[in-house]
Amino acid sequence: MEDYNKIIESLGVKFGKARHINILQPITIKNFYDVENTLLVLYNGDVKIEGVEGKIEVGDILFIPGGKAATITYGVGEAKPISYEEFMTRREHYFEAMNEPEEIGIVKNSFGLIAFEAKVFDSVNFFTSLDIPPFFIYKNTKLAQLIKDILIEDFTEEAGRGRVISIKTEEAVIEVIRYILRNRMFVEQLATNSTYFKDPRLIDIFTYIKNNIDGDLSNKQLANVANVSEDYVGQYFKMLTGINPQDYIEYQRMEEAVNLLRTSKKSIRAIGGEVGYKDTAYFCRRFKMMFGIPAGKMRRRESLMIGK
Structure with a gap:
């Protein structure tokens, strides 16, 4: 455990963005890709990811490591398959951004997400270096609340907004790592990383x-x-x-x-x-x-x- 504490201490976490999204129509995005890590909490509707077993329920979370291409289905019903390029070009036809804190969790077919970097020694993308696939995080109310807090804070212009978001993003990253450790996920990859980071x-x-x-x-x-x-x-x-x-x-x-x-x-x-x-x-x-x-x-x- 001491090795993991050292890795966590060496992590540089940088907040990227926060979004509360209303899904306008069911779609399947093929080979979605981002360099940032993404945490997505489902509020209503449905989200599926190709190759990942299990089903996400309302309040559960999907984690997508940066640098991993994924095919993701959003919404309920027959989904329209689209390429990542089409999504990036016309995504206002598929997603609507919600910008009011009181709408979080209420709008039908919606989810919240935060994106962030997590680099060891400010150089190596930690989750990318593990070479792990996307996975679901079940029944983690603490992490879901942290994501909601970041969303709410991102909607405000209060003094200290950036600092609060930064602190809570760091907490969210630590909670993801704790979830992995508690559930003994990716044991071999973690053991390898704890060795070469030294x-x-x-x-x-x-x-x-x-x-x-x-x-x-x-x-x-x-x-x-x-x-x-x-x-x-x-x-x-x-x-x-x-x-x-x-x-x-x-x-x-x-x-x-x-x-x-x-x-x-x-x-x-x-x-x-x-x-x-x-x-x-x-x-x-x-x-x-x-x-x-x-x-x-x-x-x-x-x-x-x-x-x-």
Whole structure:
């Protein structure tokens, strides 16, 4: 348990967004993808996720780790299948944002959600690194209340709003980890993570990648950082993390690209260069391959009805 306490202490949690959504019509979104982790609490109606056993009841919660593509069905009745790209382009036809605190839990066919980052040593996405699938969290009134509190706080303009949201988001993340531990879920993945998060050479690599996302991140350079041979560094990284370093680097670059698309007005070309892609066309191809939509449409999502 001490190892898990150290991991939790090292977690940097960053709130992303909160939404209270009314489902306008039943839909199935194929290959929904987000870099942030999502907690979704069902208030009315129904939510299903392909490949996840069990049924979510009103008040239960769905957790979707960042970086995991998922096919999700929202609403009751025959669902219209749509691609993630169509959803991002026309989602105001399927979802309606509710912005009044008193409406939470009352509107028919509705759910609340929060999205957040949770990074170990401010470098590694904790839940993504576990390589775990989406899962249901049953009968956890504490977590459901935390999500509702964050939703209510996000609707206000009270002094200290951001601080309260930050504190409660951290509480929500800890409650998810406690739920996993209490129910002995993903035991092998947790044991692996608790081991490699203690390896100082690996942490040096993670930190270097984060601080040099636009620079030389070849295996040769990573080998210099970790003080191991170039031939061994890929094997070393994959042995501890389960993925090869260049795949990890591309994910980190794309995650930062999404962040810049959401928070800046920089051109696609400039963003590609800022995350290490000199060829804009190649960056755009890789972006669409990873997220299923063009970079420009990822930016547009923030200006639609349920964006802020």
